[in-house]
Amino acid sequence: QKEVEQDxxxxxxxxxxxxxxxxxxxNSAFQYFxxxxxxxxxxxxxxxxxxxxxNKEDGRFTAQVDKSxxxxxxxxxxxxxxxxxxxxxxxxxxxxxxxxxxxxxxTKLIIKP
Amino acid sequence: xxxVTQTPxxxxxxxxxxxxxxCAQDMNHEYMYWYRQDPGMGLRLIHYSVGEGTTAKGEVPxxxxxxxxxxxxxxxxxxxxAPSQTSVYFCASSTTGLAGxxxxxxxxxxxxxxxxxx
Numbered sequence: 754q755k756e757v758e759q760d761x762x763x764x765x766x767x768x769x770x771x772x773x774x775x776x777x778x779x780n781s782a783f784q785y786f787x788x789x790x791x792x793x794x795x796x797x798x799x800x801x802x803x804x805x806x807x808n809k810e811d812g813r814f815t816a817q818v819d820k821s822x823x824x825x826x827x828x829x830x831x832x833x834x835x836x837x838x839x840x841x842x843x844x845x846x847x848x849x850x851x852x853x854x855x856x857x858x859x860t861k862l863i864i865k866p
Numbered sequence: 867x868x869x870v871t872q873t874p875x876x877x878x879x880x881x882x883x884x885x886x887x888x889c890a891q892d893m894n895h896e897y898m899y900w901y902r903q904d905p906g907m908g909l910r911l912i913h914y915s916v917g918e919g920t921t922a923k924g925e926v927p928x929x930x931x932x933x934x935x936x937x938x939x940x941x942x943x944x945x946x947x948a949p950s951q952t953s954v955y956f957c958a959s960s961t962t963g964l965a966g967x968x969x970x971x972x973x974x975x976x977x978x979x980x981x982x983x984x
Contacts, residue, residue, distance in 0.1 A: 761906050785970060796870070796956050796975030797909070804970075841908060851897055851960045851973055852916075852924065858908035 756780055759842055759857030767865050772829040776842035776857045779823065783844040783855075786818055788827045791839045791859065800840070801827065832864045867892050870976035872957050878982045879947045887942040887979050889957030897960045898940040899924075899973065900932060902953040909956065915940055947983045955979045 759776045766772055774788075784805050789797035801816040803809045803825075809816045815828040825844075829836055842857040873888040889898065900912040911924030913932040921932045929951060931943045940959075944951060958973040 759908070787970060787972075794978070796958070796977055797973075798975065799970075799972040802970040802972070850916075850962075851971060852899060852911060852914040852922075854911075854973075856908045856910075858906055 754779060756855050757842065757844060757857045760860055761858050763861040763863050765863040765865060766832060768832060768834060770832050770864075772827075772832050772836070772862060772864075774827040774829075774840050774842075774860050774862065776825050776844075777823055778825070778844060778855075780846070780855075781820070781823065782846040784847050785845045785849075786816070786825050787843040787854075788816055789841045789843060791841060793838070797841055829862075834864045834866050837862060837864045869893065870957055870959055870974050872955075872976035872979050874979060875977065876980045878984065879944075880984050881948060883947050884943070884945050885947065885981075886944075887955055887957075887981075889940045889942070889959075889976060890938055891940075891957075891959040891974070892938065893959060893974065894937070895959035895961055895974070896937075897962065898934065899958045899960075900930070900940065900942045901956045901958065902926065902951075903956060903978075904953050912942065912955075947981075949983045951981065952983045953981060955981060 786803045788801040790800045791797040803816045813830045817826045839859040841859040899914045901909040915934040918937040957976040960973045961971045
């Protein structure tokens with residue numbers, strides 16, 4: 754079993770819909786949770802970062818962590834065609850360095866105009 | 867600032883051939899990484915470096931070698947390419963690499979190199 758599970762999709766939704774992207778994990782020691790966005794034929798770029806539990810909001814994006822369920826989510830409100838990309842989750846433990854990040858496989862999101 | 871650049875963007879090799887992928891960053895980052903990305907597999911760390919002159923193995927190092935002779939450059943070598951090494955290769959860099967409560971030292975990625983081994 755992988756430490757981080759992420760449905761690869763593709764997930765196809767109409768423009769304006771609320772999108773929910775999710776990752777589950779098995780290691781309860783994870784405290785740092787990241788979402789990276791990757792456009793087609795580009796490198797990933799950091800979208801959101803959350804420490805421990807709770808929600809974090811940035812514009813149309815909300816990152817949520819449920820440590821009791823070992824589940825993280827990224828919500829996109831009022832989705833736009835420009836949000837079409839692959840979204841990768843990543844996580845790490847306290848004291849870990851960047852080279853110890855555990856990555857999800859990525860979910861491909863398609864927003865239909 | 868160019869950020870992280872990778873050379874070449876595309877390459878086709880025959881089995882057994884060798885090549886070197888070049889990564890350069892202009893952000894004065896200490897840490898640099900080489901990943902490969904395959905469908906359904908996400909990013910897998912090949913090798914990484916925590917400073918000039920130092921390298922270490924990641925999750926999938928077999929068949930690859932690396933060198934970091936200059937702080938800004940990180941080279942990935944394939945000595946004898948195999949079809950299993952067909953992939954998209956990403957280089958990334960970051961600062962010291964520790965996360966904190968309020969901030970995270972994000973990894974900055976290059977645009978990738980698409981490698982096909984026939």
